[in-house]
Amino acid sequence: MTKKIDLLNLVEQGGCSAKLSATELNKALADLPKITHENLLVDIDTHDDGGVYKIRDDYAIIQTTDFFPPVCSDAYDFGQIAAANALSDVYAMGGQVITAMNLVMFPENLSMDILKDILKGGQKKIQEAGGVLLGGHSIADDIPKYGLAVTGWVHPDDVITNAAAKPGDVLVLTKPIGTGSIISAKKNGIASPESYQAAIENMKLLNDKAALIMNKYNIKCATDITGFGLLGHALKMADGSNVSIRLESSKVPTIGNVMELIEMGCIPGAAFRNQEFTEGSCRFESSVDYNHKMLVLDAQTSGGLLMCVPKEKAEVIIKELRNTGYPDSSEVGSVITRSEKSVYIH
Ligand code: CO
Ligand code: CO
Numbered sequence: 001m002t003k004k005i006d007l008l009n010l011v012e013q014g015g016c017s018a019k020l021s022a023t024e025l026n027k028a029l030a031d032l033p034k035i036t037h038e039n040l041l042v043d044i045d046t047h048d049d050g051g052v053y054k055i056r057d058d059y060a061i062i063q064t065t066d067f068f069p070p071v072c073s074d075a076y077d078f079g080q081i082a083a084a085n086a087l088s089d090v091y092a093m094g095g096q097v098i099t100a101m102n103l104v105m106f107p108e109n110l111s112m113d114i115l116k117d118i119l120k121g122g123q124k125k126i127q128e129a130g131g132v133l134l135g136g137h138s139i140a141d142d143i144p145k146y147g148l149a150v151t152g153w154v155h156p157d158d159v160i161t162n163a164a165a166k167p168g169d170v171l172v173l174t175k176p177i178g179t180g181s182i183i184s185a186k187k188n189g190i191a192s193p194e195s196y197q198a199a200i201e202n203m204k205l206l207n208d209k210a211a212l213i214m215n216k217y218n219i220k221c222a223t224d225i226t227g228f229g230l231l232g233h234a235l236k237m238a239d240g241s242n243v244s245i246r247l248e249s250s251k252v253p254t255i256g257n258v259m260e261l262i263e264m265g266c267i268p269g270a271a272f273r274n275q276e277f278t279e280g281s282c283r284f285e286s287s288v289d290y291n292h293k294m295l296v297l298d299a300q301t302s303g304g305l306l307m308c309v310p311k312e313k314a315e316v317i318i319k320e321l322r323n324t325g326y327p328d329s330s331e332v333g334s335v336i337t338r339s340e341k342s343v344y345i346h
């Protein structure tokens with residue numbers, strides 16, 4: 001019997017909060033030679049969730065990868081969350097999962113039973129997604145990290161990108177937000193068990209059924225909400241689509257008592273990095289209070305899908321999402337014609 005370890009004690013910033021800042025990352029990516037290929041349907045140009053490569057006229061593969069340090073205390077939960085998060089980028093593109101490979105970084109001085117639980121969690125989610133685990137790669141590292149490289153498939157006509165938002169569309173978000181603040185509160189010992197558990201359940205929840213609903217209603221534009229926060233991902237969508245977005249911060253669904261936790265100062269560093277990279281291209285209306293500002297900047301791990309839905313379909317899609325396992329699905333804003341700023345927060 002090995003001593004139970006709280007994985008959160010091993011990390012400064014877990015989950016998608018550990019992403020490099022977008023401002024810094026852009027410096028590295030900016031001057032890389034551009035890759036062109038006739039079969040390349042979606043590349044890194046629009047900062048989309050995954051790459052899409054056409055194999056045949058009726059079949060394209062989606063490739064994506066994500067891995068990060070622990071975002072919760074328990075190893076089995078961590079494995080499930082990291083896998084759900086990595087699989088999510090396939091769903092954000094409107095695809096379904098085919099195969100996955102484990103990416104493992106793990107300290108040699110920690111019990112292999114912990115790693116076993118992480119891998120069990122990952123496998124559970126891959127199976128739930130209908131995917132097949134093919135193998136993986138592991139290296140010794142001081143801080144554990146886990147994730148997947150995932151291959152999915154999609155019909156080339158059904159590819160969903162973050163670059164197809166149209167003025168008049170309604171923005172629908174499928175999961176509540178606040179995981180960054182709640183995890184920070186958990187680390188500081190002030191998260192209520194209810195809020196922490198709600199965050200865990202939301203992070204474990206696959207976006208698979210929401211992707212099927214997007215296919216059913218012929219949705220063309222979506223992204224999943226992760227480390228750059230609701231605002232950061234909305235910004236990438238606005239710029240990728242050459243439109244502007246109006247976010248209604250008071251309509252954004254939240255997890256547990258996260259607004260209280262933000263009020264108490266549970267705001268991890270990732271939110272301030274997101275503030276830095278969104279600052280120049282977003283405008284907060286004066287009606288938005290500080291806590292709601294920090295909420296939309298909060299880095300999410302394994303967040304929901306943000307989809308652009310034709311106005312006349314919004315009500316029925318939200319209803320269907322709520323009945324399909326995403327009870328917090330809500331309208332959170334709308335797409336407007338390109339204006340001075342990329343995102344206006346009300
Ligand atoms: Co993504
Ligand atoms: Co990703």
Ligand code: CO
Nearest residue numbers: 049092161162
């Ligand atoms: Co996408």
